[in-house]
Amino acid sequence: MSREGADHALRARVAERDRISGDLLDLESHTTYQVLKGASLRDATLRRWDDAQGALATLWSLYDAYRGVLRDAETIRAERSRLGGEQLEALTALLSGPSVLLKAATRPVEQRSLLPPVEERLTLDETVLRMDAAFQYATDALTEIDAVWSALLPRVDSADAALAGARELSGRLGEPVDLTRQDAELARLREAVLADPLGAGHVKQELDALVRGLERVRADLEQALAVKDEYGARRENLQAALDRVRAAESEARLAHGAVVVKIALPPQAQPRSVIPELEAELAALDVSAGSWLERSRRLAALERRAEESAARATAAARALHGLLGRRGELRGLLGACQAKAARTGLVEDPDVMRLYEQARLLLWSAPCDLTKAAAAVDHYKRAIHGGGR
Structure with a gap:
């Protein structure tokens, strides 16, 4: 590197270090991260968070080594206002060479070997890539868990509020209502959401069903209070x-x-x-x-x-x-059909006259069988319209 290039690279790395430091502080202050640190997790969530914690431990180890290299570089640069050859060579090695030592992780005795542990040397760029991969793995786990909590915990709160509301109404009514089952169900679902959100896919439907049931209890109690008062x-x-x-x-x-x-x-x-x-x-x-x-x-x-x-x-x-109205409609239809028969010259036809008489007798008899009368009018209508007799 030239003197100007070394100075520029060091300034860029210092800015990079400060940015990474800010990101790590933001991660540690994240609400879900803080909750997870003290949570009693189990099953799928416990496995996922253990893996994320392992990734974060690797990240911090890399970051400490990365930061140590930059401290050394800043110390060398501060020795003289103008870099000499030896300082420039050392600074170049730190900023562009494999200057970051990644020590082998300490393993449980059952996973150890008598061979010396393998250590890695990375450049600053390689170190940043490794840190970024570990950071992304941890934040992905955090995001996934946070998404489930954001979806389910409000439902838990809704169920809790509904249960409290039912108890309050029961007290006002002066009649105890047994909510033991709902109380135990809510406690079970809350524990499932908090301990294993990644394995709580079934909980949403159960919470919604619990809330609907509690709302029905609340509605019954409100109705009972209204009846008592009114x-x-x-x-x-x-x-x-x-x-x-x-x-x-x-x-x-x-x-x-x-x-x-x-x-x-x-x-x-x-x-x-x-x-x-x-x-x-x-x-x-x-x-x-x-x-x-x-x-x-x-x-x-x-x-x-x-x-x-x-x-x-x-x-x-x-x-x-309406039955009387229907009889009147059939009488009117029969009269209209008779007028049509007269215009078409069928009024004197014996068969047509017989059908007309059958319908007339049914419609003007008492009591009138409307079903038979309607069928008779239909036969007469089809006869005068050429639809057969």
């Missing part, structure tokens, strides 16, 4: 809902009475009242000595049944009235 008002609303069921059932009975004399109905079309059942359930609820959790479920189920019963009765009345 039972009087909810009961009044339920009584009003039963009144709506009565009114809807009454409308369905009236519709059935009006329709059954005009339209042939099957026996199952006769409306059946569910009011006695609903009233019996409400009376049983009033005297229930069960927990508020159970009463809230029964009350909610009864409210749903009342709404559904009113809707069914209203739909039944609408459907019954």
Whole structure:
């Protein structure tokens, strides 16, 4: 090297050393690195982190030797303001030659040999490449573990919050809820995430299932609290809902009475009242000595049944009235077909007249069989449209 080249190379190496030092300090101050140093790891994560720790031990050994070479180079350069031949030669050897001594690692006795340990000499460039490979291996392991913790630990926190929320609601309700199983499950999953994140692929689904289950418990408790606080008002609303069921059932009975004399109905079309059942359930609820959790479920189920019963009765009345409308549609279609027959000269055709009469008798008889009447109108329609008789 020239004197200028040696000075430039030394300045570059010093800057490189400072940059590497900063990277190593950043690694050691990384939150996940600090957690891993004190964590009780196992299985896949323990093996991966042990390998990473081995890589880091090699890195620090290389870095110490690398830094020692640069200290020697800085000492030589500081001896004189202008480099002499011997100093330049020594500085060149340190900066560009195999100046870094990598001592053989100390091995357990069962892995040793009686032969002298093999040591390596590396250039500064080779040393930096070795350090970079070890650094990348360690940071890859750190990144992989950190990614799993970042994904799973918030879920653990969510489950913990849901469990605490369920306990708080249980206390407010004044009724103990057994959460022993969920507590033990959360402890097991938390330990799995912390001790072996790389082997915790199954934990995400289990945590999500646990949170969903706890949310259901929380919803039940919230509902029970609401029922406990608002039972009087909810009961009044339920009584009003039963009144709506009565009114809807009454409308369905009236519709059935009006329709059954005009339209042939099957026996199952006769409306059946569910009011006695609903009233019996409400009376049983009033005297229930069960927990508020159970009463809230029964009350909610009864409210749903009342709404559904009113809707069914209203739909039944609408459907019954719709049968009269259907009969009117068939009568109108028969009249339109007869007019078409008159225009096409088929109105006097004996077969066409017979089909018309069959349909007319069915539609104007009481009670009317709508299924047979619809088929008769269709036969008449196809006959006058040339579709066969």
